Amino acid sequence: MKTDVLLIGSGIMSSTLGVMLKELQPGLSVHLFEVTGKPAQEASNGWNNAGTGHAGICELSYTPHQEEDGTVDITKAISVFEDFEHSLQFWAHAARRGIIKDTGECLNALPHISLVHTEEQVPYLKARFEGLKKHHFFEPMKHSTDRKEIEEWAPLLMQGRDPGQPVAATYMEGGTDVNFGEISRHFCEWLDEQDHCGAHFGHRVVDLYKKTLEKGWIVTVRNEETGEKQKVHADFVFVGAGGGSLPLLQKSGIPEVKGYGGFPIGGQWMITGNPEVVAKHTAKVYGQALGAAPTMAVPHLDTRVIDGERYLLFGPFAAWTGKFLHNGGSHLDLPRSVRAGNILSLMRVGIHNLDLVKYLVEQGLQSKESRMRELRNFYPDAREEDWEVIDAGIRVQAIKQEPGEEPGIVHYGTEVLTSSDKTISALLGASPGASVSTQVMLECIQRCLPQLLESDEAKARMSEMIPNWNEDLKVDLARDRYLEIHGRAMADLNLV
Numbered sequence: 001m002k003t004d005v006l007l008i009g010s011g012i013m014s015s016t017l018g019v020m021l022k023e024l025q026p027g028l029s030v031h032l033f034e035v036t037g038k039p040a041q042e043a044s045n046g047w048n049n050a051g052t053g054h055a056g057i058c059e060l061s062y063t064p065h066q067e068e069d070g071t072v073d074i075t076k077a078i079s080v081f082e083d084f085e086h087s088l089q090f091w092a093h094a095a096r097r098g099i100i101k102d103t104g105e106c107l108n109a110l111p112h113i114s115l116v117h118t119e120e121q122v123p124y125l126k127a128r129f130e131g132l133k134k135h136h137f138f139e140p141m142k143h144s145t146d147r148k149e150i151e152e153w154a155p156l157l158m159q160g161r162d163p164g165q166p167v168a169a170t171y172m173e174g175g176t177d178v179n180f181g182e183i184s185r186h187f188c189e190w191l192d193e194q195d196h197c198g199a200h201f202g203h204r205v206v207d208l209y210k211k212t213l214e215k216g217w218i219v220t221v222r223n224e225e226t227g228e229k230q231k232v233h234a235d236f237v238f239v240g241a242g243g244g245s246l247p248l249l250q251k252s253g254i255p256e257v258k259g260y261g262g263f264p265i266g267g268q269w270m271i272t273g274n275p276e277v278v279a280k281h282t283a284k285v286y287g288q289a290l291g292a293a294p295t296m297a298v299p300h301l302d303t304r305v306i307d308g309e310r311y312l313l314f315g316p317f318a319a320w321t322g323k324f325l326h327n328g329g330s331h332l333d334l335p336r337s338v339r340a341g342n343i344l345s346l347m348r349v350g351i352h353n354l355d356l357v358k359y360l361v362e363q364g365l366q367s368k369e370s371r372m373r374e375l376r377n378f379y380p381d382a383r384e385e386d387w388e389v390i391d392a393g394i395r396v397q398a399i400k401q402e403p404g405e406e407p408g409i410v411h412y413g414t415e416v417l418t419s420s421d422k423t424i425s426a427l428l429g430a431s432p433g434a435s436v437s438t439q440v441m442l443e444c445i446q447r448c449l450p451q452l453l454e455s456d457e458a459k460a461r462m463s464e465m466i467p468n469w470n471e472d473l474k475v476d477l478a479r480d481r482y483l484e485i486h487g488r489a490m491a492d493l494n495l496v
């Protein structure tokens, strides 16, 4: 079998790239191989992530502290918002084209709220609000320290709260709850229907090696049901295998992977489907990370809509794991990923992040009562019998050794690793991940397949998919343009 593009994995990354490439160059052959029997069963699955359309509205980790002059640096929040706008635009295009057939399965509008409840956090939140409010992305944001008003925004947050406790919140409409797994499913189904394309489930990529005489790769794929192996020749390979990406890259033998390691972090949620409780909360509410908590373990209380049902999810609670994947992963994944080139990075990361390791072990062993105590910081009247603990997805954080620098875990980043001849690219790291999938895949095309974007016709096609792909919407002068295209995308996605 021969294909122009081979995609590994059916999560939001590979499936986004597949649709984007096929829309850009309809003549391309694109084949996607996925080990599980159904699309997006790992990190992108609705149950495995928080479904927050990360736009910097409520996540305090993008604006972590007040500067000495009392202001809060909002640069990162603005940039995350703009990246997410690319995704909204791309998904709106997919809805207009019938690629996403039912937007309600994929996206729901939800207010995004930030909540703080300590003396030192209250002035911080005000300063963050003052900074954000000046930018056109965040114009609709409201701020309050009035308990009644906050209760109107989200009743569960205030009922039963100690009247002496200082509280403050910001509130903004236009946030989203996203089922990234459903988007991936719609994308895979569409790709499978296109000429010269296919989405092959139950097919594990077991090996890949570089062609010697010409550019490209020979990829070995095993049918999980029959055990039969086939070799697929591909000019370009994208490794979007989530936790499975690092082992595959190591097999590819590209020198760029030397020094990279993976550090898996498991997760758990508390969940309730009690209709009485669920009916009282319609928002995503983020707080601040505590102690050694990694940024991805910032607690939040979210309305989720999954498979047409509403739930409240609280968490995530991080947990220690050795596995890189849920399905078919093994606690030996971490030790098996150790190579001469990354053993030093991994050892140093272990030594320099003992606090984190201790935190992960403690979090995983926490009793339900102690989890309830954390939940009651958000929802003081929460009753233990309404909530159960379920597993969340695994994030394999990328560890890399920069020349001359101490290795460290990349807590909040997505690393795209590309070979020098640009014939293979892979995504390592997991967060903020799914929300910025469109931007990450756009950059992948610009870096690895720039010839596909050269002609005026191709540029026009990209503008149809992502009107702002080569525009800066952040600058003041772009306010009207932003309002115009944002409004259209929100309407096409049924989010207004």
Ligand SMILES: Cc1cc2nc3c(=O)[nH]c(=O)nc-3n(C[C@H](O)[C@H](O)[C@H](O)COP(=O)(O)OP(=O)(O)OC[C@H]3O[C@@H](n4cnc5c(N)ncnc54)[C@H](O)[C@@H]3O)c2cc1C
Pocket: 008, 009, 010, 011, 012, 013, 014, 033, 034, 035, 036, 039, 040, 041, 042, 043, 044, 045, 048, 049, 050, 051, 052, 053, 054, 180, 203, 204, 205, 206, 240, 241, 242, 243, 244, 245, 248, 267, 316, 325, 327, 392, 393, 394, 395, 427, 429, 430, 431, 432, 433, 434, 435, 436
């Ligand atoms: C607890 C948690 C909360 C999160 N919350 C958010 C959030 O609120 N918002 C947000 O934007 N992001 C969030 N993320 C991050 C987001 O889920 C990920 O960044 C994103 O889903 C990664 O997508 P992916 O396509 O790279 O990987 P995945 O969705 O993991 O897909 C990889 C696919 O590759 C397949 N695969 C693996 N190995 C092979 C192989 N050898 N052959 C064939 N197929 C293979 C797997 O089966 C899987 O289907 C969260 C993640 C976690 C874990």
